[in-house]
Amino acid sequence: MGIKLKHLLVSTCVLLASSAAMAKAAPDQAARLGKDLTPVGAEKAGSKDGLIPAWEPGQKVGKLAGEYASNPAVEAEPIKFTITAANMAQYAANLSEGHKYLLKTFKDYKLNVYPSHRNVAWPDFIYKATAKNATDCELSGTDDPDKCALGFPYPIPQNGAEVIWNHRLKWRGNNVVRNNDQMIVDQNGHFQLAQLVEEVQFLYANEKNPVPLEKGKGLFLYYLSKIMSPPRTAGTMILVNESGGTGATGRAAWLYSPALKRIRRAPAVCCDNPYEGTDGQQFYDQVDMFNGVLERYSWKLVGKRDMIVPYDNYKIARAKYKDLVAPGHVNQDLPRYEYHRVWVVEATLRPGERHTYAKRVFYVDEDSWDIVMVDCYDAQGGLFNFQEGMLTPQFNVLTAFTVPEVIYHFDSGRYFLTALQAEGRPNNYAAEFPAGYFTDQAVQQRATK
Template sequence: MKKQYALLTGALFLALTTGQAAAKVSAQEAAELGKSLTPIGAERAGNKDGTIPAWEPEPQRGALKGEFPNNPKIDAEKPLFTITKANMAKYADQLTEGHKKLLNLYSDYKMNVYPSHRVVDWPKSIKDATIKNATTCEIQGTDTLNNCKEGFPFPIPKTGAEPIWNHKLKWRGEAVTRFNNQMIVQNNGDYQLTKIIEDVQFPYASIKDPHPIDSANGEYLEYLSHVVAPPRLAGTFILVHDKTGTGADGRAAWLYSPGLKRIRRAPTVCCDNPYEGTDGHQFYDQVDMFNGVLERYTWKIVGKKEMYIPYDSNKIAGNTVKYKDLVRPRHLNQDLPRYELHRVWVVEAELRPGTSHTFKTRRFYIDEDAWTIAAVDDYDNRGDLFQFQEGHIISAPNIQAATTVPEVIYHFDSGRYFITAAWNEDKPIDATVHFNDSYFTAPSVQKMTTR
């Protein structure tokens, strides 16, 4: 579990420690952004043996509404090879511990590996802002940021918390409405669908009206979810204002329950408290692979590594695959997911003494081009691999962004798994929406429930 990872870019990691002091990079280091590094900090070149290509961003294309992820050239490709339990030893150094466990547990589990592509791009404003952030944005401790504006805050990360903040603050459009369909899949493959509609606004990573993060303002996301099915959960609303900082300075949340018929503050929308409606199969800080405060852990960059991760997952995120096709007993239908070899940042979080969480250790695998968490190994307090999170990365050239659709949490204690962030049988993201400031308020939600 303490396996050491070879560093691929040694010069960038000489200063890495477990400490969390405020950090910026030098002008000399930042000058490589847009040159040897992409504008957001990935290595521009491919690897030596050509199995990872150079970065070749895809031009913006597609409508901002009604656009399922697609790339006809990539989608038509056939697998290069398949990883199974029989041959996994050959690829073991490039597999997450979660994938190894799935391969060992289930004889029918496999990973189809396809050619790798690096086409994710971002709007020019986001790239320009990211380059500026490299020499101005600071982090104090794990949760307090300052002098950050619009772009990725830490394109050349020095501490373990910084790649996580890149994931949390990434550009995803000005505002979006999306379907978030969820399934708890039983051992026999049965499941019940929970349908959630989410409205989200991103004031920090806004191109039209960016809200910088500084000592006076740390809000970066406004979120409202509405459960529409099944009937026992329908009418539940969750309202969140996400902010940097902790405690009273951090996240503010409200919950509307149809049974109570009123909206109230929800102080437990945090950490390993179970997310409403998931029957304990997803914690609040597992939403979007990871969100919420970092303060319960110490964070360390272990290194950068070539790994097989879910990527260009247009098929299982699109409307040609039905949920009945995707779901199988104990794991996804592994004929459908696509895996590619990519460079990832490996970040490890260890529970701080005197704090509590179901997970003692969490190991994150974060794609260098998307600053998106692709997988998480979650260990319990005995040191056993307890859960495995897998996020299937898609590129969204219409928005010029990347995200994970769907996300899966494998529960090794029960053999069940949880699917979230699926929209196959509904509509894809609508990035044309606009919300007034008053929309994400408790009185506004209360009015919605009485219409």
């Protein structure tokens, strides 16, 4: 058989396999939810060595607006031990490649490890919807969730793409207005600050009016960001109507330019194109650790792994920006690390596809389905970038997300901080948006008033 024909047949088989609907969880597996598994699919029990505790969900507390997340009891705990270059071999099995690189490269880099807590919790309506999704929800290819409603779509994942969709579709409140301050930090620790305001309406995971996902009908959130500073980019806006699917049924995006005073379709709001105003330090598909289409990669579910990950990061989330930075890396007196179980997912670039990252390894917390770390590799197999998300439970909404997030650029020595909020305003989950707010016409009208 000729090489070209053989390659064509292999490619055809891959394509057919990716387009088929993935199998739902078997009823006996789905029945484990709420028993030996938590209602969203994590293992309830702790680890045998005692390093990872059993799940003990927290309770809802706090206001929807005007408060930063805090947990005084957790924040008062002392450090258990510190990992440095001198002792990292002892913990190598529990470390990401990104953390190993940083420990080897910077003499002052360290990981302060604290007692572990598993208290991420979700509203009861999310638990009920997740149980139904376990036996109803399917995934066609990598980008088309089908027969899914409100809760985590794949609490018992069958493949790596389903794990990523759990991250993308998690409950985060009905609406939110948030400050997203960003810093580009050079090798000497000097930084440039940019400030954004983001408005988001969640359509799929919405308590009041959830929009179910069906193949070809996958609109699941509206997103609008406005750059407030620096002056050279101030006024720029990005509007996204985010959907499952690809091409015509996938993401629709627009970019408003204050210089032109008009909004235009922006198909480049995707993948490894740089986010506006980040000087190439963040790709569009690195926002929220990962978002956008999955179709360029093959997604392998490697399995579970006990790892040391950023967790319960109330301290760094509230830190002043000048205290965050150090030459080469974040001020490591601030992040908190704990032992947790994570799902490991390998994304490998498909033949014929293009992306700066030929391979990505995602580490996804089992309790929150949040991506907490990503090792990013170039086409030569070298570790190119490392993403780190400082996971923090939010008990006022019963959710969890990463704040702040860091992208280390090992080629240049610079790093990028995003999702900073401490010098802005706390998230406002009480926000309401009128009908038609997230359309290109509405954005154009508001921008040019």
